[in-house]
Amino acid sequence: MQTLNLVDNQAFQFNAFKVYDSPDHEKSNRKLALMEQLQTSLELDRLLNIFAMEAAKYVDFSGLYFKKGDISASIRGSRQGKNERLFELKLNQKFVGILTYAINSPISLTNYKILNELHQYLIHPLNNALQYQQALQLAMQDGLTSLNNRRCFDEQLKRAMHNANRQSSKVGLIVCDLDKFKLINDSYGHNIGDEVLIQFSQALKESVRDSDSLFRFGGDEFSIIVENATFESLIVIEQRIYSAMTRDALLSKYQVSCSLGHTFMNRMDTQTSFFKRADKSLYQRKIFKDRKLSLV
Structure with missing residues (x-):
């Protein structure tokens, strides 16, 4: 009562x-x-x-x-x-x-x-x-998208890595950025660029679990901390992001695409090495995507 x-x-x-x-x-x-x-x-x-x-x-x-x-x-x-x-x-x-x-x-x-x-x-x-x-x-919040910012990312990544070591669980990290975002700003103006960032952040929110954490570093750089992660869970999140982007009218109108890279923490990682490996995965995917496009 x-x-x-x-x-x-x-x-x-x-x-x-x-x-x-x-x-x-x-x-x-x-x-x-x-x-x-x-x-x-x-x-x-x-x-x-x-x-x-x-x-x-x-x-x-x-x-x-x-x-x-x-x-x-x-x-x-x-x-x-x-x-x-x-x-x-x-x-x-x-x-x-x-x-x-x-x-x-x-x-x-x-x-x-x-x-x-x-x-x-x-x-x-x-x-x-x-x-x-x-x-x-x-x-701790990004003013444009209301996502967590880089300062918050550093703190939450440290906590997630500590918990993963203590609980013998896996923590995954997904990093992403928008393809040729500068071209969107130059062609349509920064107001449209801001709208694209807002809608992309919404697509990210729709694609993750409540237990996952979203961050914007600035510009068009974003990341996702996935605790208690599996390879399948990371793939599902990535597929959901691509799907959410195709459903978004504004992102489709300006033909916005993104690149994603992911990795898992290993027991020897520092925060820096963990992030660098995820960022390297993103870079490799972008190169692969650019090569595919150049062959078309």
């Missing part, structure tokens, strides 16, 4: 001096300590864990979750409870996110009021953490 409650701090009048003036000094000191601890991190999981230690004094819950859009966080060891209690958090009428308690027993009216008061201490740190996360996402 889920119950949604609205928490808006617009009418919340916090005064730090009132904390010290409160007759219940122990309670006041705990609230002040909570405020101070919540200012020490911009990590959502960390904030929830700090908050949960205080909330647990008033609520019997086995899990605490926060979600806004595709951003989510939870406390350590969260698990399902008998019921769920949802709180919609707002800051000056602006939606901050949904805080969900997996509760094991009903919340008393007294503790419910205390919980709502505690939420007021959480809203600002949560909002700051969200803005920080969104800024990080923008720093």
